[in-house]
Amino acid sequence: MVGPSGCGKTTLLNLMGALDKPTAGKIFLEGKDITGIPETSLYKIRREKVGFIFQAYHLIPTLNVMQNVLVPALPLKAKNKHYPDRAKELLKMVGLDGKEKRRPGELSGGEQQRVAIARALILDPVLILADEPTGNLDLKTGRKIFALLKELNLTGEKTVITATHDQKIKELCGRVIFLKG
Ligand SMILES: Nc1ncnc2c1ncn2[C@@H]1O[C@H](COP(=O)(O)OP(=O)(O)OP(=O)(O)O)[C@@H](O)[C@H]1O
Numbered sequence: 001m002v003g004p005s006g007c008g009k010t011t012l013l014n015l016m017g018a019l020d021k022p023t024a025g026k027i028f029l030e031g032k033d034i035t036g037i038p039e040t041s042l043y044k045i046r047r048e049k050v051g052f053i054f055q056a057y058h059l060i061p062t063l064n065v066m067q068n069v070l071v072p073a074l075p076l077k078a079k080n081k082h083y084p085d086r087a088k089e090l091l092k093m094v095g096l097d098g099k100e101k102r103r104p105g106e107l108s109g110g111e112q113q114r115v116a117i118a119r120a121l122i123l124d125p126v127l128i129l130a131d132e133p134t135g136n137l138d139l140k141t142g143r144k145i146f147a148l149l150k151e152l153n154l155t156g157e158k159t160v161i162t163a164t165h166d167q168k169i170k171e172l173c174g175r176v177i178f179l180k181g
């Protein structure tokens with residue numbers, strides 16, 4: 001999604017990820033109307049179906065890289081012991097193996113964003129929502145992050161929806177939606 005600042009890109013991503021409720025219209029996820037689902041069961045959809053990647057990463061500064069990636073799995077941990085292995089695999093995939101014990105403050109912006117990507121993937125969501133995931137990164141690192149998202153779409157068969165101001169990124173996308181200001 002592209003469009004001027006304030007046109008509603010973040011709002012739309014929040015709606016699609018069930019973080020916000022619409023005042024009108026309906027939201028369908030995997031063909032199911034999720035608009036009227038009460039908050040008490042909505043959290044499950046959010047946790048299991050959607051992976052969020054934010055512009056400002058939103059990593060937990062007191063936890064190390066590995067622990068940050070495992071945060072979405074915390075409520076499920078007792079039942080699923082394979083998550084630490086999966087986290088390791090994902091960190092390798094995003095090029096961060098060997099940095100599992102570092103704190104977010106000891107990583108570059110691009111590395112922090114890659115931790116956020118690994119965290120978004122830990123529960124194998126069908127939908128990845130990325131709100132200006134390269135907004136804080138230099139051009140080259142931004143390209144790498146987008147290449148990774150593209151790969152997740154092509155080989156990981158994930159739906160990836162991203163809001164961006166980066167005009168060049170449009171060329172990497174299967175479909176571009178312009179929002180009017
Ligand atoms: N919590 C809120 N309460 C009321 N209005 C809000 C709230 N959050 C955003 N808005 C308003 O909704 C509109 C859309 O905001 P949104 O953050 O979705 O824009 P955006 O397209 O993501 O912009 P940017 O490119 O700057 O990130 C703006 O006019 C904004 O002021």
Ligand SMILES: [Mg+2]
Binds near residue numbers: 009010131163
């Ligand atoms: Mg925004």
